[in-house]
Amino acid sequence: MSKVFVLDTNKQPLNPIYPGRARMLLSQGKAAVFRRYPFTVILKDEVANPQIASLRVKIDPGAKTTGLALINDSTGEVVWVTELQHRGFQIRDALTSRRQLRRSRRNRKTRYRKPRFLNRTRLKGWLPPSLNSRVSNILTWVKRVSSLCQITAISQELVRFDTQQMEDSEISGVGYQQGTLAGYEIREFLLEKWKRTCAYCGVKDTPLEIEHINPRSKGGSNRVSNLCLPCNPCNQKKGNQDIKDFLKGKPDKLLRILSQAKRPLADTAAVNATRSNLYENLKKTGLPVEVATGGRTKYNRTIRGLEKTHYWDAACVGASTPEQLITAAIKPLLIAAKGHGTHQQCRTDKFGFPVCYCSRTKFHKGFQTGDIVTAVVTSGKKIGTYLGRVATRATGSFKISTPDGLVQGISHKYCKHIHKKDGYSYAF
Numbered sequence: 001m002s003k004v005f006v007l008d009t010n011k012q013p014l015n016p017i018y019p020g021r022a023r024m025l026l027s028q029g030k031a032a033v034f035r036r037y038p039f040t041v042i043l044k045d046e047v048a049n050p051q052i053a054s055l056r057v058k059i060d061p062g063a064k065t066t067g068l069a070l071i072n073d074s075t076g077e078v079v080w081v082t083e084l085q086h087r088g089f090q091i092r093d094a095l096t097s098r099r100q101l102r103r104s105r106r107n108r109k110t111r112y113r114k115p116r117f118l119n120r121t122r123l124k125g126w127l128p129p130s131l132n133s134r135v136s137n138i139l140t141w142v143k144r145v146s147s148l149c150q151i152t153a154i155s156q157e158l159v160r161f162d163t164q165q166m167e168d169s170e171i172s173g174v175g176y177q178q179g180t181l182a183g184y185e186i187r188e189f190l191l192e193k194w195k196r197t198c199a200y201c202g203v204k205d206t207p208l209e210i211e212h213i214n215p216r217s218k219g220g221s222n223r224v225s226n227l228c229l230p231c232n233p234c235n236q237k238k239g240n241q242d243i244k245d246f247l248k249g250k251p252d253k254l255l256r257i258l259s260q261a262k263r264p265l266a267d268t269a270a271v272n273a274t275r276s277n278l279y280e281n282l283k284k285t286g287l288p289v290e291v292a293t294g295g296r297t298k299y300n301r302t303i304r305g306l307e308k309t310h311y312w313d314a315a316c317v318g319a320s321t322p323e324q325l326i327t328a329a330i331k332p333l334l335i336a337a338k339g340h341g342t343h344q345q346c347r348t349d350k351f352g353f354p355v356c357y358c359s360r361t362k363f364h365k366g367f368q369t370g371d372i373v374t375a376v377v378t379s380g381k382k383i384g385t386y387l388g389r390v391a392t393r394a395t396g397s398f399k400i401s402t403p404d405g406l407v408q409g410i411s412h413k414y415c416k417h418i419h420k421k422d423g424y425s426y427a428f
Contacts, residue, residue: 002080002331005040005148006031008047013149015053016070016079036372036419037426038080038333040148054152055079057145059138060297060314061157061278063088063271066138067310070145076322078330079149081311085336086137088130095129101352127277135278137337142282154282155318158275158291186210188298190229199228199257200238200247206231213261215240225261292318334427338389341369364392365412370421375400375414386410387418389425403427 003016017025022041025031034042053072060067064086070079127135145151190210197204199211208229214220217240230238238246247254282289300316301308304325311332315325341362346354362368367390375386375398388402396412419426 002333005035005038005080007034007040007042007148008050009043009045011042013052013147014043014047014050016149037335037424038082038145038148052150055149056153056155056320057142057151058155058314058317059142059157059278059282060310060317061134061138061271061275062086062310063134065310066134067312067314068138068141068145069311069315070149070151071315071322071325073153073320073322075326076324077326078315080145080333081315081330082141082333082335083310084137084141085334086134087337087339088134091133092128092130101348104352125277125280127274131274131277133337134274135281138278139281141335142285146285151287153288153290153320154285155290155292155320156275156279156282157294157297157313157317158279159272159293186224186227188295189224190227193263194229194260197229198231198234199260200230200234200253203231209235211235211238213243213257215242218242228257228261290318290320331428336425336427338370338423338425340421340423359394361394364394365396367392367398367412367415367417368421370423371417372419372421372426373400373415374418375410375416377410377414382407382410390415 004019004022005016006014006022008014022031022039025041025043026033030045031041031043034040053074056071056073058069058071066084066086067081068084069081071077072079142151142154187210191208194208196208198206198208208231210227211230212220212222213226213228216222220226243257244254247257279289279291296319297313297317300318300321301312304316304321306312306316306325306327309332311330312327315321315327342358344358345360346357349355367373369391371390372388373390377383377386386400386402386407388400388407391399391401392412393399397408398410398412398415399406399408400410400415401407
């Protein structure tokens with residue numbers, strides 16, 4: 001299982017330990033719970049001259065989910081893994097909604113400030129809020145993990161695909177693209193572009209083959225815009241036919257495939273821009289930062305026989321990946337970014353008019369919205385135990401978001417703190 005982080009009496013990190021060892025220290029009164037997520041204990045007695053192992057944090061950035069892993073390079077042990085879910089798309093939608101409401105107010109001449117132009121400058125390295133949130137989330141967790149264990153190196157997947165190698169598959173002079181790794185960049189790009197489904201019949205979970213949309217025998221090129229992924233039966237059925245002849249009776253499918261072939265991966269471009277910004281920020285930590293491509297990540301994961309997940313991709317980032325990874329009984333911590341609330345002074349309807357005003361007081365009965373609590377209700381219609389994020393009210397009647405849904409009308413008297421609000425939710 002993922003190990004438990006340990007701090008000494010001065011809150012300095014020690015070697016992570018197994019959960020069984022942590023339970024024994026807690027039961028004997030030698031340690032106390034310091035933090036629930038990620039689970040961390042703090043020792044009550046001082047440790048003399050501790051031998052602390054060096055760990056490497058590995059990062060696989062993604063548009064929606066980022067994988068992080070802690071690896072011991074000397075032993076190959078996977079110490080801790082997590083999947084971090086971003087809220088970039090929620091931020092984008094919120095900004096779009098605000099922009100639409102703002103413009104509608106201006107257009108109908110409601111009393112509102114006039115638009116401003118040419119009086120705002122963007123700093124070097126500026127990113128849109130939806131992209132900047134992804135970078136901030138990752139940097140936050142790299143900093144948190146660094147405070148809980150000894151991190152001496154960082155590995156990051158810097159680019160998803162090697163576009164130069166996709167333009168010319170026979171390129172030479174770059175060592176990692178030769179031998180057994182050659183071709184992984186193109187295959188991974190096509191899998192991402194065609195959603196891991198057959199381009200012609202749409203079948204999933206089957207071996208796919210690289211095929212030329214316009215056959216080579218009829219002048220087709222090796223450019224990635226002329227490649228797609230069919231299953232073996234569809235590939236054999238098409239042969240060297242022109243795609244217009246092959247899909248002569250299916251104009252809708254023909255139009256979809258041709259448009260998809262020319263469509264760039266906009267999300268990938270945005271994520272690549274985010275990775276570059278993340279790389280510059282990681283270098284500011286002063287730790288050595290190793291970078292690699294997505295093709296190498298997939299190669300490392302495939303030869304080690306690991307399944308396709310974000311946290312295993314993170315564990316396999318870079319050439320520093322040990323030949324043998326110890327992955328027995330690893331259980332990832334699932335983290336979701338939730339933000340720190342809103343600056344809105346009131347809630348609005350779909351037309352932008354206020355419907356109710358928000359309380360400016362953050363704490364109610366000792367709790368604030370976003371705290372993770374457990375509520376043991378012993379009387380009334382809602383008898384039971386509830387665990388989740390709480391939404392507070394001034395009346396003391398709270399709402400708790402549990403894995404089974406939203407539970408309303410829970411009195412603050414039944415609630416007990418598990419984890420103070422930090423902008424994230426947690427699950428296993």
